[in-house]
Amino acid sequence: MVGITNTYESRTEDKTRLLLKFNYVSSILSVLFAFLCIYFLNIHGPIPYVFFLYSIFNLLNSLVFKKHGNLTVMALTTTLLSLVSTFIITIYSGGINSPFIFILSIIVLAGYVSTRFFGKVYLYIVLMIIILIYVMGFFQLDFITNQIPSESQNIFSLASVLFGVYLLGNIFGRDLIKAHHKLYKSKSELENRIVEKEMLLREVHHRVKNNLQTISSLLNLQSKYSANEQVKELLGSCQTRVLSMAMIHEMLYMKDNLSKIDFKPYVQELVKYLMKSANKKNVNISVNIDIPDIMLGIDTAIPLGLLINEAVTNSLKYGYDKNDVGQIDIILKKQEDMGMYTLEISDDGVGFSHKLDFKKANSLGLKLIHNLARQLRSSIERDFSKKGTNYSISFQDKDKHFKPTT
Structure with missing residues (x-):
């Protein structure tokens, strides 16, 4: 002013x-x-x-x-x-x-x-x-x-x-x-000021990425010193969540656009990492990623990335038995009205009970999925007509349609 x-x-x-x-x-x-x-x-x-x-x-x-x-x-x-x-x-x-x-x-x-x-x-x-x-x-x-x-x-x-x-x-x-x-x-x-601010913002993304990777390394180190398998699993889950955020800041640091991320390459990189780190049962899973070439704001991409992380990790952990063969689908569709998007995450595994309310479940992963959907101001639904676990999340890109909340 x-x-x-x-x-x-x-x-x-x-x-x-x-x-x-x-x-x-x-x-x-x-x-x-x-x-x-x-x-x-x-x-x-x-x-x-x-x-x-x-x-x-x-x-x-x-x-x-x-x-x-x-x-x-x-x-x-x-x-x-x-x-x-x-x-x-x-x-x-x-x-x-x-x-x-x-x-x-x-x-x-x-x-x-x-x-x-x-x-x-x-x-x-x-x-x-x-x-x-x-x-x-x-x-x-x-x-x-x-x-x-x-x-x-x-x-x-x-x-x-x-x-x-x-x-x-x-x-x-x-x-x-x-x-x-x-x-x-x-x-x-x-x-000149814009160039300086872009350099500072790029440096911020770089430092945030480094700090998140440091936290991930500490979690990994801590899990190695623990004999408790539940603690190890919990620390491993935290590590993947931290790295899913670090990937976004790394991509923002490396790209010209410092406020939006190319969502498809990010999801591909995230799923590739999860298939290596979370597939403890050696399940033969093929992943179908159908996402258009879109740019999403960081306030939208981070919750979506964490949500995909939880859904895919849960599928690998609980959806299949050892040496099973299956498929995980991650599909993003752009709707015609008001710039809405629909993200569908599904697997053909065993699924979980229809009576289980994931909003009140004891599972941290299920609670996170619900809370992340709320953070996106979106609606999340489960489709029981198909085999396995199927989520459908409708949302808008916050950078375009929503003002940040305090």
């Missing part, structure tokens, strides 16, 4: 400085133009008086702004003065053929420098004024005549062009270049 506030204040200061500079410079040039018209170009009609009045009211507008401090009011007043003055000078200096009509385009540019909305408004107003000036040329209006003597027209044209070009180049041109330089500098700084 502080950065946004500072940026807004900086832009407001730049616009204020630009508008005040425009008011002062245009007022001074208008006074000089008025003297040029009277003493050198022999122009004594409304034109020089409009230049004088514009200078006076514009300077007053700038002085009043020092008291009220309302930039919008000053900008609108300056625009109104500029439009009226340019319109009057244009119709009294040749109408649609007047070189001073070029100043109207500068007013449009000034609007766009202020805001895009004002730029559009000024654009349409100026277009209507130009059309009005053109239409007025078809009518013989007695009170509107070209006030520029024929011998002074070239000098008036030269002065008008110099007046417009100086305002355009010295004020708006320089401001646009400064703005472009600031944007380029800000872009470079942001790009």
